Amino acid sequence: MDFAAQVVERLDLLGKISDEPDRLTRLFAGQGMRRANELVGSWMEQAGMTVGRDAIGNLIGYYPGTGQKKLLMGSHLDTVRDAGRFDGALGVLLAIACVARWRETDRSLPFSIKVIAFADEEGVRYQSAYLGSRAVAGCFEARDLERADADGIKMADAIRAFGGDPDRLESYHLKADDLLGYVEAHIEQGPVLDSANHAVGLVTAIAGQTRARIDFHGRAGHAGTVPMTLRRDALCAAAEFIALVEQCALGNPGLVATVGQIAVEPNAANVIPGAAWLSLDLRHQEDAQRREARRLIRHSLELIQRKRLVKCEWESVQETSSVPCSPELSTLLRQAVLKHQPEILAMPSGAGHDAAVMARITPVAMLFVRCRDGISHHPDESVRPDDIGVALEVLFDFVSLLAKSHEQI
Amino acid sequence: MDFAAQVVERLDLLGKISDEPDRLTRLFAGQGMRRANELVGSWMEQAGMTVGRDAIGNLIGYYPGTGQKKLLMGSHLDTVRDAGRFDGALGVLLAIACVARWRETDRSLPFSIKVIAFADEEGVRYQSAYLGSRAVAGCFEARDLERADADGIKMADAIRAFGGDPDRLESYHLKADDLLGYVEAHIEQGPVLDSANHAVGLVTAIAGQTRARIDFHGRAGHAGTVPMTLRRDALCAAAEFIALVEQCALGNPGLVATVGQIAVEPNAANVIPGAAWLSLDLRHQEDAQRREARRLIRHSLELIQRKRLVKCEWESVQETSSVPCSPELSTLLRQAVLKHQPEILAMPSGAGHDAAVMARITPVAMLFVRCRDGISHHPDESVRPDDIGVALEVLFDFVSLLAKSHEQI
Numbered sequence: 014m015d016f017a018a019q020v021v022e023r024l025d026l027l028g029k030i031s032d033e034p035d036r037l038t039r040l041f042a043g044q045g046m047r048r049a050n051e052l053v054g055s056w057m058e059q060a061g062m063t064v065g066r067d068a069i070g071n072l073i074g075y076y077p078g079t080g081q082k083k084l085l086m087g088s089h090l091d092t093v094r095d096a097g098r099f100d101g102a103l104g105v106l107l108a109i110a111c112v113a114r115w116r117e118t119d120r121s122l123p124f125s126i127k128v129i130a131f132a133d134e135e136g137v138r139y140q141s142a143y144l145g146s147r148a149v150a151g152c153f154e155a156r157d158l159e160r161a162d163a164d165g166i167k168m169a170d171a172i173r174a175f176g177g178d179p180d181r182l183e184s185y186h187l188k189a190d191d192l193l194g195y196v197e198a199h200i201e202q203g204p205v206l207d208s209a210n211h212a213v214g215l216v217t218a219i220a221g222q223t224r225a226r227i228d229f230h231g232r233a234g235h236a237g238t239v240p241m242t243l244r245r246d247a248l249c250a251a252a253e254f255i256a257l258v259e260q261c262a263l264g265n266p267g268l269v270a271t272v273g274q275i276a277v278e279p280n281a282a283n284v285i286p287g288a289a290w291l292s293l294d295l296r297h298q299e300d301a302q303r304r305e306a307r308r309l310i311r312h313s314l315e316l317i318q319r320k321r322l323v324k325c326e327w328e329s330v331q332e333t334s335s336v337p338c339s340p341e342l343s344t345l346l347r348q349a350v351l352k353h354q355p356e357i358l359a360m361p362s363g364a365g366h367d368a369a370v371m372a373r374i375t376p377v378a379m380l381f382v383r384c385r386d387g388i389s390h391h392p393d394e395s396v397r398p399d400d401i402g403v404a405l406e407v408l409f410d411f412v413s414l415l416a417k418s419h420e421q422i
Numbered sequence: 423m424d425f426a427a428q429v430v431e432r433l434d435l436l437g438k439i440s441d442e443p444d445r446l447t448r449l450f451a452g453q454g455m456r457r458a459n460e461l462v463g464s465w466m467e468q469a470g471m472t473v474g475r476d477a478i479g480n481l482i483g484y485y486p487g488t489g490q491k492k493l494l495m496g497s498h499l500d501t502v503r504d505a506g507r508f509d510g511a512l513g514v515l516l517a518i519a520c521v522a523r524w525r526e527t528d529r530s531l532p533f534s535i536k537v538i539a540f541a542d543e544e545g546v547r548y549q550s551a552y553l554g555s556r557a558v559a560g561c562f563e564a565r566d567l568e569r570a571d572a573d574g575i576k577m578a579d580a581i582r583a584f585g586g587d588p589d590r591l592e593s594y595h596l597k598a599d600d601l602l603g604y605v606e607a608h609i610e611q612g613p614v615l616d617s618a619n620h621a622v623g624l625v626t627a628i629a630g631q632t633r634a635r636i637d638f639h640g641r642a643g644h645a646g647t648v649p650m651t652l653r654r655d656a657l658c659a660a661a662e663f664i665a666l667v668e669q670c671a672l673g674n675p676g677l678v679a680t681v682g683q684i685a686v687e688p689n690a691a692n693v694i695p696g697a698a699w700l701s702l703d704l705r706h707q708e709d710a711q712r713r714e715a716r717r718l719i720r721h722s723l724e725l726i727q728r729k730r731l732v733k734c735e736w737e738s739v740q741e742t743s744s745v746p747c748s749p750e751l752s753t754l755l756r757q758a759v760l761k762h763q764p765e766i767l768a769m770p771s772g773a774g775h776d777a778a779v780m781a782r783i784t785p786v787a788m789l790f791v792r793c794r795d796g797i798s799h800h801p802d803e804s805v806r807p808d809d810i811g812v813a814l815e816v817l818f819d820f821v822s823l824l825a826k827s828h829e830q831i
Contacts, residue, residue, distance in 0.1 A: 201647065202644050202647045203643075203644060203646075203647025203648050203649070204643070204647075204648055204649075204652050205647075205649060205652070208652060220646060222646070224691060234612075234613070234796060235611050235612060235772065235773055235796070235798065235799075236678065236680035236682055236703045236705070236772070237612075237629060237631070237678060237703075237705045237771070237772025237773045237774075238610065238611045238612025238613075238614075238678075238771070238772040238773050238796065238798075239612050239613060239678070239772075239796060240612070240613075240614060240678065241668070241671045241672050241677070241678060241679070242672070243613050243614070243617060243796075246668070246680075248664060248681055248682075248684060249664060249665070249668050249681075251661075252660075252661040252662075252664035252665050252668075252681075253661075253665060255657060255658060255661035256658070256661050256662060256665060259650070259655070259658050259661075262650045263650050263651070268650075269645065269646060269647075269648070269649065269650060270650070271645035271655075271691075271692070271693075271694055272657055272658075272661075272695075273645055273657075273686070273689070273690050273691045273692060273693050273694065273695060274686070274689050274690065274691050275657060275684060275685075275686055275689075276684075277682075277683070277684055280682070280683050280684075281682050281683065282633060282680075282682045282683050282701035282703055282739075283680070283682060283703055284680075284682050285680055285682065286681075286682060292691035294645045294646075294691055294692055296645070296646050330691075362646070362647070363644065363645070363646025363647040363648075364644060364646045364647050365646075387643060387644070387647065387648060387652075389644065389647075390644075
């Protein structure tokens with residue numbers, strides 16, 4: 014059986030299951046998710062798993078082994094609006110294929126495998142991400158149940174309508190002591206593997222993140238009548254800051270820094286901007302390095318303020334620590350990758366993943382799969398069938414290596 | 423008679439005449455303009471002038487002299503929305519006071535004076551500036567009569583309702599051969615005189631202007647997953663450009679360069695900007711220098727494009743040549759200023775004025791009057807009474823000097 018080809022085929026089928034007629038949008042506890050769970054559940058059963066759903070709506074396939082411990086594998090089945098077919102779904106289908114592939118060997122496993130297809134990672138419907146993994150990992154915020162979606166439907170009611178039970182989320186918490194770890198395969202969502210021509214890569218950590226809003230208060234004035242030396246141009250200050258942020262990141266390997274939003278006032282062609290604000294997003298796998306970059310950038314802001322007499326204000330929006338992947342699991346995953354690639358790139362994940370939440374209760378490892386041009390969250394998302402084959406073999410070899418190490422203990 | 427105090431008092435009275443109840447807004451051919459014309463016309467009569475209106479609605483006061491030639495003086499009576507009391511009105515009232523001041527001397531003038539209170543300079547109602555002076559100077563665009571205001575009222579109909587005659591604009595063209603020149607006093611609308619602590623200053627030219635829109639086409643991407651070295655960030659390109667524009671202007675005395683508008687796409691905190699656009703406004707009194715700066719800036723854009731693989735597109739929006747003031751009239755105006763100030767600043771006007779249009783038919787000169795902090799087009803616009811006194815004496819002395827030079831010929 015060519016399980017990789019089957020994954021490719023199933024990604025096509027799953028990609029047609031949507032809440033919307035002409036594009037792929039599969040939101041938490043929606044009708045698309047219901048049909049997706051039915052289909053993916055049937056594939057779990059075909060792979061020899063018993064299938065169930067937990068109280069929040071995660072689909073869970075269980076493949077028994079001889080020992081008490083469980084290895085968790087999976088990813089999410091929800092999508093952004095107008096999504097591609099691979100983000101999330103690939104990790105779920107590879108996990109199922111990995112189980113099917115193992116079952117074909119007729120060998121017993123010294124641990125059981127739970128494949129979890131999380132019901133929400135993107136957080137589109139309730140503007141709150143990782144609902145699925147947070148419920149499993151015991152860090153679900155009960156007050157989130159009161160959130161309403163765009164149609165005014167409360168999350169608790171949506172969970173009930175989906176067949177779940179918002180009052181029983183706790184009874185489905187996984188116990189850390191039972192777990193060997195959580196392994197997730199996911200498209201890279203970036204261009205590194207594609208640029209290096211690698212099919213797969215190893216994730217070292219889910220990067221920590223600093224988000225801030227920076228305001229520049231200068232002085233508006235007539236574009237024709239205020240000499241350059243008498244100006245306090247808020248946009249010139251912001252532009253100098255953007256350049257410094259870029260320089261800081263270019264000089265700091267592993268740091269990514271992005272100004273994604275900007276606005277000026279009064280935003281008229283013949284008026285010197287009196288005010289400007291912008292967003293800043295800093296990520297690094299080492300929290301210490303991210304904090305040092307943040308310090309340098311804030312310091313540069315003070316220099317700009319003094320030099321230009323433009324008041325600069327930093328408002329912290331979010332600080333998220335880095336989540337390192339397990340060295341032990343990653344060592345095995347690296348060995349598995351090197352059976353199929355001469356070289357391996359180890360890189361942080363700049364995007365968040367369920368693994369970052371699962372790390373609260375168990376060691377995690379992540380395998381990145383190359384996606385064309387790094388495009389994701391877009392219908393043009395694309396993964397080569399050959400790479401899916403490599404990823405499947407890597408996961409299978411990882412499970413084999415883990416089984417071997419487990420038997421030796 | 424303290425004519426300067428009278429001007430201050432009249433600015434207050436005139437500043438209360440508005441199309442709107444709670445703020446000063448006096449648009450072309452509106453009810454505020456009708457009442458303003460009545461009041462200002464009565465002041466012209468008090469100064470010994472005969473008063474009339476031309477076909478577009480400009481208010482014209484005539485003070486006869488012994489010769490055939492006419493000296494034109496004036497400014498505009500329309501305002502922007504939520505305006506200050508001085509922009510335009512000050513020049514009209516100073517011209518009237520100058521005539522009244524001359525009349526008090528009981529001396530005959532070797533030329534007549536026409537004080538023109540232009541009906542439209544700001545162009546708020548019909549989005550087309552200088553309607554008043556263009557009608558007088560013979561460069562009114564007949565197709566503008568078809569323009570409609572926000573209420574759908576066509577300009578031709580507005581002119582008729584105001585008592586004018588859109589079909590007879592040409593009969594009111596002034597003949598260049600009859601004219602000695604046009605002299606306009608106006609608030610500086612910039613901070614140069616205030617910074618230098620000068621009451622008035624001499625305008626050398628109305629600066630030429632280059633306006634352009636610049637588009638940056640990079641590549642959007644995930645703020646967390648695309649390494650700095652693989653980015654084609656449109657906003658980083660725009661920021662580098664803004665810094666270069668500022669540097670270019672700082673290194674080029676007399677040049678002012680402004681990026682007043684900016685926008686990015688998709689404008690999300692976690693997405694690398696794939697596209698950006700901004701406005702550029704360049705002004706200099708020397709066209710050659712403005713063109714050279716434009717060339718350098720466009721060249722820097724090419725370098726940014728090559729370095730960053732971000733496509734940069736320059737779209738020309740407007741090119742307006744500089745309008746130099748008359749050396750002869752300016753020499754007299756300078757002499758008049760130096761009777762009242764130990765020093766004189768000569769500067770271009772970065773803002774447009776009726777004088778720029780009037781220069782098509784006659785030599786022009788302009789006197790700038792200090793305004794507090796350079797603020798204009800705002801209710802906080804402010805001019806010191808003492809400076810109004812200086813400006814009036816300067817205009818009076820200018821007329822005296824011109825009369826003297828005229829008698830000598």
